[in-house]
Amino acid sequence: MRIDLHTHSSVSDGTDAPASLVARAAAGGLDVVALCDHDTFDGLAEALAAGAREGIRVVPGIEISAGRRGVSVHLLGYGCDVGDGALGAELAAIRQGRDGRVPAMLAKLAALGMPLDAQEVADQVGGSPSVGRPHIADAMVAKGYVASRDEAFASFLADGGPAFVPRYQVEVGRGVDLVHGAGGVAVIAHPWARVSRSVLDEDVLVQLAAAGLDGIEVDHGDHDQATREHLREIAARAGLLVTGGSDYHGTGKTGHDPGSCLTAPDMFAEIESRLAVESSRA
Ligand code: AMP
Ligand code: FE
Ligand code: FE
Ligand code: ZN
Numbered sequence: 001m002r003i004d005l006h007t008h009s010s011v012s013d014g015t016d017a018p019a020s021l022v023a024r025a026a027a028g029g030l031d032v033v034a035l036c037d038h039d040t041f042d043g044l045a046e047a048l049a050a051g052a053r054e055g056i057r058v059v060p061g062i063e064i065s066a067g068r069r070g071v072s073v074h075l076l077g078y079g080c081d082v083g084d085g086a087l088g089a090e091l092a093a094i095r096q097g098r099d100g101r102v103p104a105m106l107a108k109l110a111a112l113g114m115p116l117d118a119q120e121v122a123d124q125v126g127g128s129p130s131v132g133r134p135h136i137a138d139a140m141v142a143k144g145y146v147a148s149r150d151e152a153f154a155s156f157l158a159d160g161g162p163a164f165v166p167r168y169q170v171e172v173g174r175g176v177d178l179v180h181g182a183g184g185v186a187v188i189a190h191p192w193a194r195v196s197r198s199v200l201d202e203d204v205l206v207q208l209a210a211a212g213l214d215g216i217e218v219d220h221g222d223h224d225q226a227t228r229e230h231l232r233e234i235a236a237r238a239g240l241l242v243t244g245g246s247d248y249h250g251t252g253k254t255g256h257d258p259g260s261c262l263t264a265p266d267m268f269a270e271i272e273s274r275l276a277v278e279s280s281r282a
Contacts, residue, residue, distance in 0.1 A: 003032040003263040005059065006076065006189065006217065006245020010126060011043030012063075013134035015250025018043040022050035022058055025258040032268065033258060034078060034245065036061035036189075039094045040130045041082040063189055064179070065094050067169035068199040072159060073188065075175045076217065076243075079275040080184035087182040090170050097168030098131050105136055108163040112156065114145045133157045134249070149253055159195045176213050185271050187215040187243050192231060193222030202234050209238040214274065219244025219261040241267050 008014030009021045016024060018035060025033040033056060035047040044060045051058030060082070064075040080087060106116055116139050124138040125131050137152035146152045156163040170178070172188070179186040188208070191200045205216065218231045219242075235242045244261040 001265045002030045002259055003268045004030055004246050004259050005034040005243050005263045006036050007248040008037055009043045011128055012037035012130040013132040018047040019050035022047050023054055026054040026056040028259050030259050032057040034059035034061040036063040036076055038063050038130050039065055039091050064175050065169050066172040066175040068172050071195050071199040073172045073196045076187040076189045077179035077184040080182035084182035087178045090178055095130055101165045101167045104165040105163055173211055185214045185274050187217055189217045190220040190222050191216050192227050205234055206238045209240050215241030215243055218242045221256045241270055
């Protein structure tokens with residue numbers, strides 16, 4: 001069984017439509033793929049329908065823009081009820097924060113000699129309800145300011161970079177509670193990639209596990225082998241599930257091809273059994 005529990009579509013900052021993403025995952029030999037767009041469930045219906053056609057199991061997911069002490073932490077939720085009111089309200093607040101920071105980022109880019117207008121960003125956002133820095137990066141590429149998304153982040157958009165503007169994020173412990181309230185399973189995405197490592201030491205992961213966090217994503221392209229081994233030990237001590245996923249965002253974008261990092265079948269079976277318990281309570 002080949003199980004990839006972390007991908008993005010054009011409904012957030014990926015570039016493949018949900019159905020194309022699922023078709024690609026199936027053609028690549030995956031048995032299970034989770035769609036985890038940032039802060040929106042809008043791609044799930046299309047992805048689930050495509051999964052039925054393509055003969056691949058699609059797990060409904062989300063990647064929630066959470067944080068701790070103002071530092072970004074990404075939280076994956078699997079099997080959430082997309083109609084849950086409390087989670088839906090929080091996601092709406094996060095998306096509002098995403099919209100609200102765009103003008104400030106464009107002002108910073110203009111001051112750096114790289115003007116972009118709102119329409120040039122909108123052209124990259126397309127139909128996504130969840131505007132993100134990758135869309136601004138794509139607009140910078142289209143305008144010829146940088147050669148790639150990665151260059152846009154490395155030089156300007158990364159956390160603390162010259163064109164970075166923070167936005168609203170939900171406190172990670174509250175995010176876990178919201179995922180559980182919606183019947184889902186909560187897993188911290190790439191805990192030791194980029195900035196989140198600074199606010200997620202072993203003690204914090206143990207505390208979050210005691211408060212109900214289900215698992216951590218260990219097998220991720222931004223974790224080297226030593227990091228993965230260390231996180232696996234912490235997970236074993238804390239009783240956390242271990243997952244893996246590609247964080248695919250589209251060909252040539254940040255992240256890797258579907259299936260480049262996988263979740264072990266026994267871990268996926270445990271996620272499914274927790275989801276079954278939650279749905280039988282509903
Ligand atoms: P945002 O959600 O608007 O804050 O942007 C975060 C998204 O940008 C992440 O989900 C990644 O897709 C991408 N990203 C964040 N940091 C980097 C980086 N240093 N290099 C490339 N992409 C990044
Ligand atoms: Fe992303
Ligand atoms: Fe992420
Ligand atoms: Zn992701």
